[in-house]
Amino acid sequence: MPESHPAPERFPVTVDVVALTVRDGELNVLLITRLIEPFRGKLALPGGFVLAGEDLLEAAGRELAEETGVEHLPGHLEQLGSYGPKGRDPRGDVLTVAHLLLAPDFPVLAAGSDAEQAAWYPVAEVPELAFDHARILDDALERAKAKLEYSPLGAAFCGEEFTIAQLRAVYEAVWGTRLDPRNFHRKATGTPGFLEEAGRMTTGDAGRPAALFRLAPEARPTAGQPTRAVLNPPLMRPRD
Amino acid sequence: MPESHPAPERFPVTVDVVALTVRDGELNVLLITRLIEPFRGKLALPGGFVLAGEDLLEAAGRELAEETGVEHLPGHLEQLGSYGPKGRDPRGDVLTVAHLLLAPDFPVLAAGSDAEQAAWYPVAEVPELAFDHARILDDALERAKAKLEYSPLGAAFCGEEFTIAQLRAVYEAVWGTRLDPRNFHRKATGTPGFLEEAGRMTTGDAGRPAALFRLAPEARPTAGQPTRAVLNPPLMRPRD
DNA sequence: CGGCATTATTGTCAACATGACGATAAGTAC
DNA sequence: GTACTTATCGTCATGTTGACAATAATGCCG
Missing domain, CATH: 1.10.10.10 (Winged helix-like DNA-binding domain superfamily/Winged helix DNA-binding domain)
Incomplete structure (x- = not known):
């Protein structure tokens, strides 16, 4: 792996979470309203910086818990994929590792007035998103369908x-x-x-x-392990 | 996404590549022999640090080209997943984004005596690998089977x-x-x-x-785009 | 050249899976 | 009770799969 003598570049690393749920027959995604620049006032995926000593899934779970006020997240959390670091944040190169949460509907606590408010939005009516989050959401939806x-x-x-x-x-x-x-x-x-x-x-x-x-x-997931179980034969969605 | 005032942690980010090919009926993986500590002398996946201004796929392709001496890589390269940053490198936290290359058999150039030599190894007989590369290889094989x-x-x-x-x-x-x-x-x-x-x-x-x-x-992949094409109905592998 | 070994390709058939839809079962609302 | 609603079981034609027979088109060898 490493071999070069010059000190390796370091990047800020964030985790983002596409949290999906079904409410009255509609697929919903959890979004926050940004309070700071860039993209202030725009909707974005919940997420934040990975801290030293944290693993990715851990960070994703922590950020989601922080931004929803929910202690123990229900559902299934898995990694979706990584994006960047080039040209996705106007402030500079940031690598983000996107995650996918499939969960039963759970209530999101109201944030204080100085915190970003998280809420469920029907995916069919999601407006423009900050950063490259539209693409991440797209990939997440495709992954969910396939799963x-x-x-x-x-x-x-x-x-x-x-x-x-x-x-x-x-x-x-x-x-x-x-x-x-x-x-x-x-x-x-x-x-x-x-x-x-x-x-x-x-x-x-x-x-x-x-x-x-x-x-x-x-x-069933065993001891936090993801469940590699497979539906065989698969339950295929209709394609025409 | 970002909201906290303290400067975000920065991590070294590497890309690793699981390059697979089929030679005389056997699945092979490309590995390099490490010349430096840690894991000196051990086999490892080819890879290296992401440079400033590079995207992930770009970096993976560059590293692979450098370590095989092959200019234009044949086959299909895609992202596999990210690992870390906690506790996978004895020198400290390093995030790695693993990639998967599915390629026709291609010859690997001999490296100079001070470079790490890349070579094909039958996956059935791969010995112990450096870092968490055994796990990454496992995940890659499972992904390849599913693909x-x-x-x-x-x-x-x-x-x-x-x-x-x-x-x-x-x-x-x-x-x-x-x-x-x-x-x-x-x-x-x-x-x-x-x-x-x-x-x-x-x-x-x-x-x-x-x-x-x-x-x-x-x-067929169009203009570098991955091909989202799907086999329908799928060609399922036998499971007993 | 003729026969044999080898691989490719086309068929056949029964078991199974799928999509469309009819019929019944078991509740609630009035 | 009757009407309405949703759950569950059944049927049937069609499509897919796995096992395997049969035929086709070469190279090889004497």
Whole structure:
């Protein structure tokens, strides 16, 4: 790796997080409003500088917790990719490592008046973003769509237990399609290593009560480890 | 993104490259022998520091070119992921952005006696590696296997034109499986947007001559752009 | 040249997966 | 109860996959 004698260049390194959730059938992304230049007043992805002695995922989790006021983040956090360092910040070269959070809907605390306010925005109506965050968001959406096809991570958008219909709503929101409830039910319950039955749902929902499911043990993250589990065969999104 | 007043930490940033190729039916990886501490004498992935004003892919390509003596790299280069910065280099925190090159076999120039010698090693017999490069190699192999399933990038291991059998040899080497030549032929030639016929192969090879193919236009990288093309339906590797 | 070994390519067939959609089940709202 | 709503099961035609037979087109060897 290193071999050259001149002192290596050093770069400021940030982590950004594309946090996605599904609220009333729509895919939402968490954004903050910038209070300082550059891009003051614009929306941006939550994130911040990596501190000495921190690892990337750690930093991403910390920044997200700080900016949402949420102690323990729900859902699944993974690295998306790195961008830069050239020409993405007008103040100079900054390398950013983008991350992706797939999470059930969680409330964002109101920030103090001097803090950047984080809030959920439907991805369909996201206005212009600061820096190269539009591109990062694009990549994140594509990654999320792909993840749903071949991994059990659609369930990361749901709570511990969920109905097939709730899971289907996730797929529909992320993919932006409608899926046949009957075929989806067959496929989701029929894929080995994906779901496991739990109890019963009664609630006051209209219609027949639905069975509750949870992730099968093989598909659950073990001790913080990401889950390499794979949906086989995959649950492919319709392409025309 | 940035908001804190204290000057942000700066990190040395390196790029490492996992360059893969197939030589006589075996998957090989390009490694260099380290000439300096730490890990002097050990094998490591080629790589080096990102320079000011460089982008990541650019730096990865430059380092690889420098360490192999090859001017124009063949194949497909993409970002794999970032590692660190905590505790992966005994000299201190270093962030590394790993890359993946899928390339046809190319000869590596002999380095001078004071330069680190790069050479191909069969992945099946790679000894201990420096730093966290074993983990990076693992991730790269998994990524390569997955890429072959749902992208046309298997062809990146072949030259411009190739036979179905050569392409199959790539799949077999990367996946470490044998595939039925007849079924593979049907699938490869039958997948829309994957292959396109070229001319004829005669050569002195034993057996019936094979037709030559090239990547279909939709699957070819356009102006350096990565090709988001997708194999649909995917060419799934056998899992038991 | 004729036969043999070798690889390529085309078919066939049963098992399985998918998309479209009908029919039933089991609740809530009135 | 009746109407409405959602869940779940079933059916059927079509497409895909894995196993494997058959044929095609060469080089090699005597």
